[in-house]
Amino acid sequence: MRKSILGIILLLCMILTSCSSTKPFVEGFAADPCLPLEDKLVMGGGIKVSFDYPEMYFDASLFLDRYIELIEGAEDYVIITTFLGSSCEGLEELYDAIAGKAASGVPVYMIIDGVSSYDMTASASFMTPLYFLRESGVHLIEYNPLSIFNVVNPSTLLVREHRKLVVVDGQWAVLGGMNMNYISMGADNIDLQRDSMYVFNSPSLASCLVDEFVSIWNESSVEKIDRDDFEDKAAEEGEITGYLFNQGPGGHADMASMYSSLFSSAREEIVMLPYLAFLDDNMYESLKTAQDRGVEVTMYLPIDSREYVQGALFYDYHNLVEAGFNVYIEYAGEETGLSLLHQKLAVVDGRYTVIGSSNINYRSMTLSHEIALVVDSEEFAAASLDQVEDIKKNMAPLDEETALKLKEEKGSWPMYLFSYFGG
Numbered sequence: 563m564r565k566s567i568l569g570i571i572l573l574l575c576m577i578l579t580s581c582s583s584t585k586p587f588v589e590g591f592a593a594d595p596c597l598p599l600e601d602k603l604v605m606g607g608g609i610k611v612s613f614d615y616p617e618m619y620f621d622a623s624l625f626l627d628r629y630i631e632l633i634e635g636a637e638d639y640v641i642i643t644t645f646l647g648s649s650c651e652g653l654e655e656l657y658d659a660i661a662g663k664a665a666s667g668v669p670v671y672m673i674i675d676g677v678s679s680y681d682m683t684a685s686a687s688f689m690t691p692l693y694f695l696r697e698s699g700v701h702l703i704e705y706n707p708l709s710i711f712n713v714v715n716p717s718t719l720l721v722r723e724h725r726k727l728v729v730v731d732g733q734w735a736v737l738g739g740m741n742m743n744y745i746s747m748g749a750d751n752i753d754l755q756r757d758s759m760y761v762f763n764s765p766s767l768a769s770c771l772v773d774e775f776v777s778i779w780n781e782s783s784v785e786k787i788d789r790d791d792f793e794d795k796a797a798e799e800g801e802i803t804g805y806l807f808n809q810g811p812g813g814h815a816d817m818a819s820m821y822s823s824l825f826s827s828a829r830e831e832i833v834m835l836p837y838l839a840f841l842d843d844n845m846y847e848s849l850k851t852a853q854d855r856g857v858e859v860t861m862y863l864p865i866d867s868r869e870y871v872q873g874a875l876f877y878d879y880h881n882l883v884e885a886g887f888n889v890y891i892e893y894a895g896e897e898t899g900l901s902l903l904h905q906k907l908a909v910v911d912g913r914y915t916v917i918g919s920s921n922i923n924y925r926s927m928t929l930s931h932e933i934a935l936v937v938d939s940e941e942f943a944a945a946s947l948d949q950v951e952d953i954k955k956n957m958a959p960l961d962e963e964t965a966l967k968l969k970e971e972k973g974s975w976p977m978y979l980f981s982y983f984g985g
Contacts (some may be wrong), residue, residue, distance in 0.1 A: 567889030777812025
């Protein structure tokens with residue numbers, strides 16, 4: 563009976579994802595090592611933007627202060643998208659600033675994913691839903707809320723708005739991996755995740771983010787907005803070039819093409835912090851093809867303190883080791899004093915750095931709305947690798963014997979299947 567139920571779940575997942583594909587990892591222009599990388603990034607939906615060196619935040623409390631400062635300084639408009647959005651005592655000042663700005667007459671538009679009220683992290687014990695912001699004039703909608711409609715149309719269940727971004731006045735653009743909830747920014751103890759956010763003074767990047775925001779808002783809300791209502795600032799050429807991938811309605815950006823382009827063009831090394839690293843066969847093949855060319859592939863893996871997530875991760879981690887990748891692992895929990903490492907990062911050949919919301923897994927490639935920025939800067943890559951070295955101090959190499967033992971003792975196939983499609 564148990565196998566039958568699991569089989570039905572698997573079949574449903576296959577049906578729901580039948581229109582999605584990770585084929586760009588192994589075929590087409592993105593997998594062609596002979597094409598120039600910059601051309602492949604543009605062909606895969608990347609929008610070329612420029613900016614000066616951004617502000618980098620790996621401390622959530624410092625980012626929270628900066629976030630509040632940006633909101634309080636807004637004069638024209640504020641745009642916010644987050645996967646998990648809720649309030650708690652540690653975030654009251656942020657939401658007071660957002661509500662106050664809307665009440666003063668500055669347009670504030672905010673999209674939260676429909677699973678925000680069903681948070682399964684420690685935030686669930688502290689969170690307050692954000693509907694109260696509407697009382698101050700904030701235009702707030704939920705993307706794809708869980709409803710009777712979703713039960714009737716199950717193909718919508720797995721499609722989530724996973725992006726985290728902020729635009730202020732067409733000048734400031736913010737993106738990264740932090741949600742707007744207790745564990746991302748509001749906690750003051752071990753519950754506070756380790757993550758990253760980046761603040762760009764870039765009208766060109768801000769304009770691209772507004773374009774996508776307007777598209778998904780008008781798809782999801784009966785209250786329509788006009789792109790012309792969000793004035794762009796005059797854009798000057800920045801010192802750094804980037805390629806923005808906004809995977810969602812209104813665009814053709816594709817995360818699979820982006821990562822495939824980078825992997826197929828790599829010549830020396832690929833370094834990754836892949837939170838929830840559930841790779842499929844095409845992704846493995848892409849990385850192993852790079853490895854066969856002499857590229858060193860290294861992954862730094864976190865372990866979630868939640869047992870059901872551990873069951874999923876430990877079930878699969880041995881595959882990364884058996885593929886021949888350099889794999890390092892840590893444990894997040896009270897015993898070590900380490901909070902969960904939620905950061906998403908990839909650095910290729912010490913030059914190209916991927917930041918944003920996208921995990922390096924099947925779900926982010928095919929199901930979720932994601933945002934990622936490929937930063938073409940050796941200076942930025944070096945700073946990112948320095949931060950990885952600090953993280954590495956709390957990690958140890960994972961060998962095949964240990965990985966298989968963890969799978970046998972703690973691995974869970976049902977949890978792996980759930981996390982592969984829904985994590």
